[in-house]
Amino acid sequence: MTHDAILDDLFFNRTSMDEARVQGILASTLKGMDDGELFLEFCQSESLAFDDGRLKNASFTTSGGFGLRAVSGDATAYAHASEFTEAAIKRAATSVKAIKGGHSGNMSVNKIGFNAPALYTDSNPLHEIPFEKKVKLLEDIDHYLRAKNPYVRQVSASLTGEWQAVEILHADGHKTGDIRPLVRLNISVVAEKDGRMESGSMGSGGRRSYHHYIDSKYWHAQADEALRQALVNLESRPAPAGEMPVVLAPGWPGILLHEAVGHGLEGDFNRKGTSAFAGLLGERVAAKGVTVIDDGTLADRRGSLTVDDEGLETERTVLIEDGILKGYIQDKMNARLMGVAATGNGRRESYAHSPMPRMTNTYMLGGDRDPQEIISSVKKGIYAVSFSGGQVDITSGKFVFSASEAYMIEDGKIAYPVKGATLIGNGPDAMTKVVAIGNDMELDKGIGTCGKGGQSVPVGVGQPTLLMEGLTVGGTEIN
Numbered sequence: 316m317t318h319d320a321i322l323d324d325l326f327f328n329r330t331s332m333d334e335a336r337v338q339g340i341l342a343s344t345l346k347g348m349d350d351g352e353l354f355l356e357f358c359q360s361e362s363l364a365f366d367d368g369r370l371k372n373a374s375f376t377t378s379g380g381f382g383l384r385a386v387s388g389d390a391t392a393y394a395h396a397s398e399f400t401e402a403a404i405k406r407a408a409t410s411v412k413a414i415k416g417g418h419s420g421n422m423s424v425n426k427i428g429f430n431a432p433a434l435y436t437d438s439n440p441l442h443e444i445p446f447e448k449k450v451k452l453l454e455d456i457d458h459y460l461r462a463k464n465p466y467v468r469q470v471s472a473s474l475t476g477e478w479q480a481v482e483i484l485h486a487d488g489h490k491t492g493d494i495r496p497l498v499r500l501n502i503s504v505v506a507e508k509d510g511r512m513e514s515g516s517m518g519s520g521g522r523r524s525y526h527h528y529i530d531s532k533y534w535h536a537q538a539d540e541a542l543r544q545a546l547v548n549l550e551s552r553p554a555p556a557g558e559m560p561v562v563l564a565p566g567w568p569g570i571l572l573h574e575a576v577g578h579g580l581e582g583d584f585n586r587k588g589t590s591a592f593a594g595l596l597g598e599r600v601a602a603k604g605v606t607v608i609d610d611g612t613l614a615d616r617r618g619s620l621t622v623d624d625e626g627l628e629t630e631r632t633v634l635i636e637d638g639i640l641k642g643y644i645q646d647k648m649n650a651r652l653m654g655v656a657a658t659g660n661g662r663r664e665s666y667a668h669s670p671m672p673r674m675t676n677t678y679m680l681g682g683d684r685d686p687q688e689i690i691s692s693v694k695k696g697i698y699a700v701s702f703s704g705g706q707v708d709i710t711s712g713k714f715v716f717s718a719s720e721a722y723m724i725e726d727g728k729i730a731y732p733v734k735g736a737t738l739i740g741n742g743p744d745a746m747t748k749v750v751a752i753g754n755d756m757e758l759d760k761g762i763g764t765c766g767k768g769g770q771s772v773p774v775g776v777g778q779p780t781l782l783m784e785g786l787t788v789g790g791t792e793i794n
Contacts, residue, residue: 318437322482322492326355330399337404338488341383344408345486347415350386350647352625353404353484355379356666360477361441365453367469373450375441382666385411386648393669431628434614434621435522437494439478444525449474452529460504460538466546468512469505474498476525483626491626497521497617497773499762500528502538506545513551513734515544516719520761521615544701544720547732554721554736554790560696561738561786562689562724566757567701569776573677574707575714575742576607578767580634580642581660582649582672584709591712591743592640600640601746604682607635609644611659611675617761618676618775625661625670632658634677635746646672664770671768678777682752686780689751691727697736697788698722698729705738712742715789735791745783753780 316324327334337353345351357379364372380397381404392414394407456472475498482492499520505512517540519528528534563571584590592600601607611629613619620629625647633641645653646661649672662673690698698721705716718736722729758777765774 318433318494319492321437321494322480325357325480326399326482332399332401336401338484340401340404340408341484342486342488344383344412345385348385348387349651351384351411351486354382354384354624354663354666355399355482355484356381356479358477358479358665359439359441360475362473362475363449363453364471364473365450365457366471368457370450370453378665380666381407382663382669383407383411384669385414387414389648389652390414391648391669395667431621434612434619436496436524438496438524440476440496440498440524441478444529448529449525452534455531456502456534456538459535460542464506464542464546466506466508466549467504467542468507471503473501474525474528481624483622483624485626489626491622493621495522495620496524498523498525498528500534500537501762502534502541504541504545506542506549508549511549513545513548515541515546515548517541517544518760518762521617522619523615547720548734551732551734553792554697554733554788555723555792556788556790558785558787560693561783561788562693562696562698563778563781563783564698564700565686565753565755565779566777567759568699569678569759569778570702570763571705571714571716571738572607572679572778573674573763573765573774573776574705574716575712575740576746577609577644577674577677578707578709579712579742580644581674582643582645582653585643586649586653589710591710591741595640596642598640599638600743601635601638602749603638604752605635605638605746605749606633606680607677608632608680609634609658609660609674609677613676613775616676616758616775617763617773618674620662620675623659623661623670624663625657627657627659627661629659629675632660644672644674646670662772664772668770671770673767673772674765674774676758676775676777678756678758678775679752679779679781681754681756681779684751684753684780686753686755689753689780689782690724690729692751693724693727693782696724697733698724699736699738707742712744713740714742715739733790737789739787739789745786748783748785749781750784751782755779
């Protein structure tokens with residue numbers, strides 16, 4: 316079946332709904348509104364978790380429903396239900412019509428994504444490989460790591476998959492749809508040596524089939540990386556504290572850029588003036604050479620979307636160019652209220668949630684410096700390879716991030732691993748402290764999940780090796 320045929324079969328052929336009648340309800344409901352849509356979703360997901368040498372959990376879930384949104388000015392009415400019936404849509408329509416209140420709107424939908432090129436396969440990864448083979452993969456990972464090193468005490472591995480089909484109906488009769496696979500393999504290891512226990516982890520994923528991850532060459536490398544991190548942490552020393560240069564490794568450390576800068580560039584925060592970047596378009600907000608992109612058009616990437624959850628094509632949006640703020644991440648409502656074009660960043664967790672401006676794959680472009688040369692230029696500092704978590708205040712831009720793998724740099728060389736290092740700073744200020752940008756830009760391995768407003772969506776991050784001067788490092792070293 317074709318892409319469109321799959322969607323029509325799911326939402327109309329298999330239900331009691333007549334598409335023409337549903338379209339009529341939608342047009343009547345949104346007449347005089349500024350925006351809105353009917354969002355239909357069908358989703359299948361599974362999760363397998365292997366721990367302590369056995370399968371601990373296995374689940375399979377099927378869900379679906381619709382969300383009806385009406386927008387009048389800056390007010391939104393939203394109603395949803397976990398059923399596909401015209402009666403339920405009519406009840407939802409009665410609820411959201413109340414927002415109109417005499418308003419005479421001018422609905423304008425541009426860049427509809429019905430001609431958007433597909434960025435990933437339509438096939439359902441959950442049905443491609445037998446359940447027994449998925450369990451065998453997790454067993455093999457456990458056996459491989461326990462046999463590889465005598466210090467291994469615990470192995471945990473999980474495999475998750477999702478197949479989401481969505482169709483977005485607009486008041487003018489247009490409809491757009493997307494079929495989105497999403498898989499992820501996580502491996503974590505606990506190692507013990509001389510009474511000390513430390514952990515390491517490695518995850519990967521994307522919008523593709525399970526076949527990529529079943530390949531032993533692939534998961535061997537991932538398992539080896541999780542073990543390497545655990546063994547490195549066994550040798551770590553307490554991290555020093557104070558203000559010092561920090562070198563960020565390429566790839567996953569881009570999560571700091573995502574949190575400390577990316578959220579502050581989302582349209583809703585800037586329209587309301589609550590972001591540290593509000594009102595700074597055209598001004599310098601980062602050091603020269605810093606160019607930040609949000610790109611939802613990368614094939615097979617975790618954060619990519621053929622069309623966003625408002626039915627618009629995703630884009631490659633330049634947010635900061637050579638240190639100058641060029642634009643914001645926009646959904647339709649905030650773009651309309653700010654008088655700019657939407658960027659295809661309207662995203663929602665599910666049919667039960669209203670869309671908002673969210674990141675897709677957010678990364679910094681590479682520069683011209685050799686990564687080893689950057690490390691060699693540091694007399695004393697921290698080399699942060701991976702982060703385990705962090706938080707940011709959007710209004711002030713202040714952030715705190717915990718490094719899960721970090722090293723001390725002494726006299727231009729990586730000296731020894733450190734534990735307990737946290738990076739403390741202010742997003743806009745930190746971007747002005749970038750003094751060297753490596754030529755090794757990498758995207759993360761496909762594990763990012765972003766939370767905002769109670770909703771979680773998959774995202775991607777990335778960056779090259781970066782040298783930032785004068786960051787505050789919180790440590791555990793006792794002098």
